[in-house]
Amino acid sequence: MLASTAWAQSVAPGFPAPARTAHAVVPHAASCHNGASFDRFLAGLKQQALADGVSQRAIGEAAPYLVYDQGIVNRDRGQRVFGQVFTEFSGRMAAPYRMQQGQAHIRTYAAAFARAEKEYGVPPAVIAAFWGLESDFGANMGNLPTLRSLVSLAYDCRRSERFIGETIAALKIIDRGDLTPEEMIGSWAGELGQTQFLPTHYFTYAVDYGGHRNLLSNPEDVIGSTANYIASGLKWRRGEPWLQEVRVTAPNDFPWDQADLTIRLPRSKWARLGVKYSDGRPLPDDEMPASLLLPMGRNGPAFLAYANFAAYTEWNNSLIYSTTAGYLATRIAGAPPMQRPTAHVAQLPFSELRELQQLLVRAGYDVGKIDGVMGQQSRSAVKAMQIKYGLPADSWPTAELLARMRGPRAQPATAAAAQSVR
Incomplete structure (x- = not known):
């Protein structure tokens, strides 16, 4: 996509x-x-x-x-590139009406959703969330x-x-x-x-749930084909979660550098670090690996992202989009609305995000394309510089970090440090 x-x-x-x-x-x-x-x-x-x-x-x-x-x-x-923070984007794209429409479509096409889940292991809410985000359930497919x-x-x-x-x-x-x-x-x-x-995806993954493969006008085919693509193309793991909202109960002592999609720890370990479900319930004391995802840094919403979240980042590598899609699926499945930040979380303007990327490259880090988009490479480089300056290493680009990098203290990264974030 x-x-x-x-x-x-x-x-x-x-x-x-x-x-x-x-x-x-x-x-x-x-x-x-x-x-x-x-x-x-x-x-x-x-x-x-x-x-x-x-x-x-x-x-x-x-x-x-x-x-x-x-x-x-x-x-x-x-x-x-449109500069929206996650709460703004998800507030529009995962709005209550889209959640309600997703639930209604699951009821309307219950047989097709049940068949798709049995054959491919993909929950109805996951399919419905992509369906709603991509075209408003067929209302906006392009012309x-x-x-x-x-x-x-x-x-x-x-x-x-x-x-x-x-x-x-x-x-x-x-x-x-x-x-x-x-x-x-x-x-x-x-x-x-x-x-x-x-x-290429249409030809490879489209299935016939009602006459012949037609993903433009046959909702049953849309459901089955989307499930096939998620399961076969994106390697969905049957019966496993994808995203769950959590909160950090001891933020002053938390190792923020561990909050990274490239780092997976058992839920028991996250629990010992003070991570709980958003409603205060304890995490299961088990070995299921998960990453702590902070789409807006330590002051914004927090999620545990499981192995199945990789399907979302493969579908669309925008972190804002993939997190919104996963969150919307949890809402359709019955999760409550996420907790909003208690204070405003500032986002750097697009021009300053590009400047920060340029400074990171000058300091020896590989951020990929300098485009103002904070992808995984940019976020990893931000985290490395936060560690260097003794700032909370939550990978969120801030005005304080930009000011530090503009100043005389900004020194080139060592080759080893640069390599570590690539």
């Missing part, structure tokens, strides 16, 4: 829509294709599809839709020709190989008889269906 339609509409209102001209704009020859024109590139893509088993009939049916749209490429290049989006992104040089594969997968979907080219309407990024599958 590149970006859910419902999510994109929620956090990016008014984002300019891609061009929808009747005649596609002919692009300049792309350097990554040895200067080949789009028509020449497309001829090669069709030959590659034939070699990969797609029939000439399917390619012929799709041909009128395999046209270039510069507006799609512009939109892909112009994606923006753009999928083949046009895919082939335009395939010709663009940024992720060409990936979208060549997605275009061929879309042709295989047509060849299999799941959808016709004109039925392939979806998001600008080429995703299809009510849980926004890329064509």
Whole structure:
């Protein structure tokens, strides 16, 4: 999944829509294709599809839709990051109405949910949460020709190989008889269906729960296919939890550097450190491993993230999105609303997050792309610098840390320290 339609509409209102001209704009020859024109590139893509088993009939049916749209490429290049803290984002995306709709859909399609859970081991609430976040249960799937989006992104040089594969997968979907080219309407990024599958996922994981595989209009197929993808593609562990809200009862003495998705401790160990369920109940005294997840640092909400939480970060690597999806699933399953921070948790502006990343790189740490997004690499580097400066090492970027790194005390990290957070 590149970006859910419902999510994109929620956090990016008014984002300019891609061009929808009747005649596609002919692009300049792309350097990554040895200067080949789009028509020449497309001829090669069709030959590659034939070699990969797609029939000439399917390619012929799709041909009128395999046209270039510069507006799609512009939109892909112009994606923006919206700076929302977790409580703000989850408050919008995991709102009570979406929880209630999820519960209602579980009742309406009880047989399909029961079948999916029996076959794949994925709880109904987990499926329903993704369904609601990705498209508001089919209400917002996008309205753009999928083949046009895919082939335009395939010709663009940024992720060409990936979208060549997605275009061929879309042709295989047509060849299999799941959808016709004109039925392939979806998001600008080429995703299809009510849980926004890329064509490779659609072709691999779509199952038939009612006639033929149709993830655009058949809710039963949506339920079964989403369960199949979560179980088979994302390695869901049957019968295990995914996320539970907790609280730290002794924050002044807590080893905040242990709060990291890369660190797993038995629940018995977390209990001894003073972690309890949010309602004050003790954690089980067992060896089930879990990570302490602090999406807003030590002053924000806290969760135990289990092995199944990896399915969420694989679905979408945005920590805010994945935590929201896991939290919404717990709400649909009957968990109470999470506790809100007792005080305001400040988030650095986007420009300062990028500056912090630049300073971390200058200090010798690998943060991945300098984009203002606090992914796992950036959070690990932040934690290392917090340890260096004697600050609570909760991986949350603060104005105090930025000020320290701007000052004369900021020294390059040792090679060993830099390596430790990569």
